[in-house]
Amino acid sequence: MASNFTEKAVVRQSLTAVISLMVVLHMGICLGYSAVLIPQLRTKESLLKITNSESSWIASSNTVFMSVGSLFTGILMDNYGRKRALQLTYIFLFFGWIIIFRADSVLALYLGRIITGLATGMDSVAVVYIVETSTLQYRAMFLSWMTPIIMFGVLLSYMLGHFLFWKYSALILSFFSGVCFIQVFIIPESPSWLLSKNRIEEAVKSLKWFRVDPQYIFVEMKELQASMLQFENCLEKTSIIEKIKLTRAWKPFILLTIYFCLTQFSGDNIIISHAVNFYQSFDTPIDPFTSTLIFISLRLFSSLIFLIIIGKFNNKSLIVFSGTGVSISYLLAAVYQYLYGSAENKPMFWFPLVCVWSSVIFTSLGLSNMSWILGGELFPSSVRGFMSSLLWTTFYILMFSAIQIYPSLENYVRTSDILLIFSINALLSTLFVKYTLPETRGKTLTEIEKFWRNDVNL
Structure with missing residues (x-):
């Protein structure tokens, strides 16, 4: 049964x-x-x-x-x-x-x-x-x-x-x-x-549809009610300014915004939007359509691999592995461009392309794909709707900014410098996640929420 x-x-x-x-x-x-x-x-x-x-x-x-x-x-x-x-x-x-x-x-x-x-x-x-x-x-x-x-x-x-x-x-x-x-x-x-709207009977009916098992429903309902009651009691005791300062609301937002900023300037979406100009900077014989097809195919393939490995490793471990791989890939491409970028007869002309394609694979194994997971899990239920939408608004603004900045950046710095910027930001993203964000794999939303309660009386 x-x-x-x-x-x-x-x-x-x-x-x-x-x-x-x-x-x-x-x-x-x-x-x-x-x-x-x-x-x-x-x-x-x-x-x-x-x-x-x-x-x-x-x-x-x-x-x-x-x-x-x-x-x-x-x-x-x-x-x-x-x-x-x-x-x-x-x-x-x-x-x-x-x-x-x-x-x-x-x-x-x-x-x-x-x-x-x-x-x-x-x-x-x-x-x-x-x-x-x-x-x-x-x-x-x-x-x-x-x-x-x-x-x-x-x-x-x-x-x-x-x-x-x-x-x-x-x-x-x-x-x-x-x-x-x-x-x-x-x-x-x-x-x-x-439950947040105090529609208890409807909440129980909904939970029954999603969970089916009566024992699981009872336990989860109690956890949700306890979490919301604790949050509501806290709000009754605080002023408007103090509500804004609640750790569980602003801290995950700020940390994830920094993470998104670093990842946006580590090359992924910039390459998607400027693939033709980006690949032309390597003076490669591969035409733009082929480059785009290879990029999308690698991104799709590596994302499918991510689906297989996501349940086998901790989230932070995947990001560290992914970010390190992206950083090294761009660094190798930057060194090559610095040494041979202006040479007429480039040795192993395919090398920087392989490095960039390698970065595409690595970024899909954690650095970019994990953004969706972290953005969905880290906010408590009481503020998840508004804070998640605010977070993704910030994400799209950062993405648009990175895409818009690239053409100007391309006019003032060398390709090797751009690749080095990508490498540094990928490394910083890795270090940032390792030392600031909590591990969420295997934890309930209530358990994740407790991580943000260290400096407030919640």
């Missing part, structure tokens, strides 16, 4: 994770869509003509508004629930793709890209939903699906753009968004959020 309980619980939690992560799939699709949209708009046969400046804004408008969507979703999650926020995300995606499908002007394309950007920026709801509905045995595994799903979304976008006219691709994606919206009705609201 216990085995039957477990099987049902795993199936239901997995279903919830898949339905939630369709938002992340759309993120990958949106990131890759501009790469197939813009070339089609630039053909002689295109009825809608665009300039270089317009193509740049079509590509970047999606990313800019992801940070706005991320901040907006925190308010939605805390006030209306995780489920409704997730459904609203799919509604935005549906109308965004419809606008792109019907676009007959550049302004309409901007609007469609902005709306889809707002929606994909709301992906923190998927992280929070998964964290609050999964048991600790499967929580990290579900969150580790995010990067391979993003990469699969990019590939899917490329495939649609290769075989179909861009309007037809948008129409198919709008239909897909509508299907995702309907699927959310299958799963219940997060028990943690229901």
Whole structure:
């Protein structure tokens, strides 16, 4: 009977994770869509003509508004629930793709890209939903699906753009968004959020759906109630200023922001967005399409390996291994470029490329993929909705800043210097995680929450 309980619980939690992560799939699709949209708009046969400046804004408008969507979703999650926020995300995606499908002007394309950007920026709801509905045995595994799903979304976008006219691709994606919206009705609201709104009976019913086993339900319900009661008692005794200073709210946010800042400037997203210019700086004979295909293939492959090893090693150990590998890979490429970057006949011209591809593999084994897990696990339930959305807003701003800074940086410093910057930031990321962040593998959310109680009377 216990085995039957477990099987049902795993199936239901997995279903919830898949339905939630369709938002992340759309993120990958949106990131890759501009790469197939813009070339089609630039053909002689295109009825809608665009300039270089317009193509740049079509590509970047999606990313800019992801940070706005991320901040907006925190308010939605805390006030209306995780489920409704997730459904609203799919509604935005549906109308965004419809606008792109019907676009007959550049302004309409901007609007469609902005709306889809707002929606994909709301992906923190998927992280929070998964964290609050999964048991600790499967929580990290579900969150580790995010990067391979993003990469699969990019590939899917490329495939649609290769075989179909861009309007037809948008129409198919709008239909897909509508299907995702309907699927959310299958799963219940997060028990943690229901409990935070004092909807006890609904919280118990939701927990029964996710856990099935009555003994597990009783124990977890008691833990959730005790944790929230302790937090509420603390808030009643503090002033507004003191509430802001609560360790469990601000400390994980600040630490994760520093971590994200270091990782954003360790090369990963910069290379994704500037692959052509980046590879051209090595004076390599490999064409941009091949370089992009190799990059995405390696990223997807290594992310799948991450899914296998995530349950076998501690989270911090994976980040240390990953960050060290990334740092060494970039350092070797930097040394090579410093010695032979200006040489006419470069010995082993493929060496820096192999180093960069090696860094892609290493970063997927912990440094980048672990961001989703840490961002979802470290905040307590009482502030998880708002703080998670604020964190991912900061993440997208940092990502946009890193992507925007790179072209200017490329004009003032050598390629070897840029590679050295990537190497140093990867190393600093590793050291930062090792000595500041807690280990979360094998710990319940209540146990993780206790880590932040050292300097306050909670």
